[in-house]
Amino acid sequence: MSNSYDVIVLGSGPGGYVAAIRCAQLGLKTAIVERENLGGICLNWGCIPTKALLRSAEILHYAQHAKDYGLKIAGEIEADLDAVVKRSRGVAKQLNQGVTHLMKKNKITVHMGEGTLTGPTSLTVKGEKGEEKLTAKHVIVATGARARDLPFAKADGKRIWTYRHAMTPSEMPKKLLVIGSGAIGIEFASFYNDMGADVTVVEMLDRVVPVEDADVSGFLQKALTKQGMTIMTGAGVEDIKADDKGVKAKIKGKDGKVADHEFSHCIVAIGIMPNTENVGLEKLAEMDRGFIQIDDYGRTKSKGLWAIGDCTPGPWLAHKASHEGVTTAEAIAQELGNKDVHPHPLNRDAIPGCTYCHPQIASVGMTEAKAKEAGYEVKVGMFPFIGNGKAIALGEAEGFTKTVFDAKTGELLGAHMIGAEVTEMIQGYVVGKTLETTEAELMQTVFPHPTISESMHESVLAAYGRAIHI
Numbered sequence: 001m002s003n004s005y006d007v008i009v010l011g012s013g014p015g016g017y018v019a020a021i022r023c024a025q026l027g028l029k030t031a032i033v034e035r036e037n038l039g040g041i042c043l044n045w046g047c048i049p050t051k052a053l054l055r056s057a058e059i060l061h062y063a064q065h066a067k068d069y070g071l072k073i074a075g076e077i078e079a080d081l082d083a084v085v086k087r088s089r090g091v092a093k094q095l096n097q098g099v100t101h102l103m104k105k106n107k108i109t110v111h112m113g114e115g116t117l118t119g120p121t122s123l124t125v126k127g128e129k130g131e132e133k134l135t136a137k138h139v140i141v142a143t144g145a146r147a148r149d150l151p152f153a154k155a156d157g158k159r160i161w162t163y164r165h166a167m168t169p170s171e172m173p174k175k176l177l178v179i180g181s182g183a184i185g186i187e188f189a190s191f192y193n194d195m196g197a198d199v200t201v202v203e204m205l206d207r208v209v210p211v212e213d214a215d216v217s218g219f220l221q222k223a224l225t226k227q228g229m230t231i232m233t234g235a236g237v238e239d240i241k242a243d244d245k246g247v248k249a250k251i252k253g254k255d256g257k258v259a260d261h262e263f264s265h266c267i268v269a270i271g272i273m274p275n276t277e278n279v280g281l282e283k284l285a286e287m288d289r290g291f292i293q294i295d296d297y298g299r300t301k302s303k304g305l306w307a308i309g310d311c312t313p314g315p316w317l318a319h320k321a322s323h324e325g326v327t328t329a330e331a332i333a334q335e336l337g338n339k340d341v342h343p344h345p346l347n348r349d350a351i352p353g354c355t356y357c358h359p360q361i362a363s364v365g366m367t368e369a370k371a372k373e374a375g376y377e378v379k380v381g382m383f384p385f386i387g388n389g390k391a392i393a394l395g396e397a398e399g400f401t402k403t404v405f406d407a408k409t410g411e412l413l414g415a416h417m418i419g420a421e422v423t424e425m426i427q428g429y430v431v432g433k434t435l436e437t438t439e440a441e442l443m444q445t446v447f448p449h450p451t452i453s454e455s456m457h458e459s460v461l462a463a464y465g466r467a468i469h470i
Helices: 016-025 040-045 047-064 081-105 163-167 183-194 214-226 318-335 368-373 389-394 422-434 439-444 454-463
Strands: 004-010 030-034 109-112 114-119 122-127 130-141 145-147 175-179 198-203 230-233 236-243 246-252 258-263 265-268 272-274 305-307 353-355 361-365 378-384 400-406 412-418
Touching: 004 016, 004 318, 016 030, 016 081, 016 318, 030 130, 040 047, 040 081, 040 163, 047 081, 047 163, 047 183, 109 122, 114 130, 130 318, 163 183, 163 265, 175 183, 175 246, 175 258, 183 198, 183 214, 183 265, 183 353, 214 230, 214 361, 214 368, 214 400, 214 412, 246 265, 305 318, 353 422, 361 422, 368 378, 368 400, 368 412, 378 454, 389 454, 400 454, 412 422, 412 454, 422 454, 439 454
Parallel strands: 004 030, 004 130, 030 109, 130 305, 175 198, 175 265, 198 230
Antiparallel strands: 114 122, 122 130, 145 272, 236 246, 246 258, 353 361, 361 412, 378 400, 400 412
């Protein structure tokens, strides 16, 4: 049968399309089912286009501060929001076309339409061609997730936005409310603040980016406040009403008092919901709050049915989904008789997290508090960018690197960074954790000069009282 495969992948995000490619590389006849755009949310509406927006805001910031670098720019510097959005969408389109090319290159059949499981290894696809019936030896569910709405206010795309609306705004917000200070909320707060909006961030917990180390959270809040944002922690939005004129919000502050506030627009960034309803999973997989429960290799409770990415337990990150895609593809190939593959389960302790606000945040492993809660006696080192020559030369002396070690064994438990280009540097620590490095190897590593990465070395030295430049 032409519609019979070794593997069918339901969803083409960074988990799904990577899984499909790895299956094809391993010689498996593979198909992928996608209802909207190849590349999923990440390439089309998430990770990549948001970084394009943030890059435009970053260039604007540098242009407005040209005098700090001894430069003069004639005339007024202003943003063309339509052009900024157009560039972002162009980047997304280019990457979408890239995934299309990868499907053809790897001889992966693409079925565009809405896929619904009819069994662990069979599904129907409703698309432009009508209804197709597909079967496979194995099916990988990679349907991802979507933004969570407020219980009392649904995003309308006019005044109340999710991240999708915020990426293609019909107008520039004058006074913006951002609800939630996770990565998505803070990135959009940073973008619109740099673009000239008056931004207020409301976070129900006691600090911004609450999953990060407390020192990073504290530093970021001061930086954002210095940039002109209003940050309200320990606060909550009690009610929202939107009309053609703007948004009225009742916000309960840290003191317990509720006050009325008015904004032009609001971005809701309070988490995600898995896209697992109406997929046919009810009797096929064990679910917890909508997320598909899997083993370390992506298996569900039904033989032949697997799941990866944001429709499974977190962390909900594109690179985690891609890694799971490879692991699951190799586990399937092994079950189908390939003795040359040896899949490795995901090491959740070595998954980095990156937030592309200004300043950037990057981390891996345990925070200092989590390490202590886990019973470790710790050694902690911190090195500020003000002691780093390259950071000073770049005019980016705002930030620090922090490392957490097991005092008994020297194991690197966690690393936490805030400042310029830290999202590019964190991988050094990720490799270290993957190789189960100790402070000794990191101390003996030669870091190039002058680079901001020298702060990584100095932070390790500082944990053991050996810092040189501070």
